[in-house]
Structures are given as C-alpha cells and as structure tokens.
Amino acid sequence: MFSLAHRYLVAINFGDDSTITNFVGSHATIPGEAVVTLVHGAPYAVEDEIDPSSLEIGAHGAVVVSWDYVAKEL
Numbered sequence: 001m002f003s004l005a006h007r008y009l010v011a012i013n014f015g016d017d018s019t020i021t022n023f024v025g026s027h028a029t030i031p032g033e034a035v036v037t038l039v040h041g042a043p044y045a046v047e048d049e050i051d052p053s054s055l056e057i058g059a060h061g062a063v064v065v066s067w068d069y070v071a072k073e074l
Contacts (some may be wrong), residue, residue, distance in 0.1 A: 015060075
C-alpha cells in the first residue's frame with residue numbers, strides 16, 4: 001500500500017544579503033520541482049513552480065515550498 005503526502009521545505013535567510021541555494025540533494029526526498037506555498041522577501045508568488053536547485057531568497061526573507069511525496073509502507 002502507498003500513501004500520498006505533502007513534503008515541505010522551509011528556507012529562511014537570516015543574512016543581510018540575498019542568497020541562492022541548491023537544496024536538491026540535501027535530502028533524498030527533495031525533488032527538482034516544487035510549488036511555493038508561502039513567501040516573504042523572495043522573487044516568487046504563491047503557487048509558482050520553482051526549482052529547489054537554485055532557490056533565491058532575499059535578505060531576511062523566507063520561502064516555503066511543497067511537493068507530493070509517495071511513501072511506501074514498510
């Protein structure tokens with residue numbers, strides 16, 4: 001049996017400068033495409049499809065992205 005769930009990445013920039021960070025590969029479940037769920041101080045809008053390999057966050061900004069994840073039953 002498989003279940004479908006949402007996974008989230010919360011990225012916060014506490015710095016005084018903008019940053020671009022690659023989150024793909026930092027955890028096995030982060031895909032190459034995600035949907036913006038919440039944004040502050042970044043060049044995205046809610047529901048934009050973005051690439052987590054080049055996530056841009058402005059100074060003191062934050063982005064929450066989500067994606068569907070199929071979990072296997074153990």
